Amino acid sequence: MALSESRLAHLFKEETGIPLKSYIVLYALQKAYDVVFDGGSITKAAMTAGFDTPAHLAYTNKKMTGMSASGILKDSEFLKVSIDSL
Numbered sequence: 145m146a147l148s149e150s151r152l153a154h155l156f157k158e159e160t161g162i163p164l165k166s167y168i169v170l171y172a173l174q175k176a177y178d179v180v181f182d183g184g185s186i187t188k189a190a191m192t193a194g195f196d197t198p199a200h201l202a203y204t205n206k207k208m209t210g211m212s213a214s215g216i217l218k219d220s221e222f223l224k225v226s227i228d229s230l
Contacts, residue, residue, distance in 0.1 A: 152164065172204075173205060173208060173209075175194075176189040176192065176201055176205075177189070186198050186213050189201060198213070
């Protein structure tokens, strides 16, 4: 792209209103949710979405959504509607 990382991040935020790193994390969470919604385990979801460990997925999920990893399964209908509307 012939842009530095910082310039790309700046332009991304300017255009979308959210930081690039936040978008990347949300995208990874969405990939993890897709695996869980298809019947996969939290471990499989973490590995598929690029998290280092299931604990990393759980921590990131809690930080971004305020919900525990087990809450993904419990509240999956709510999340499916929320994610599908993105």
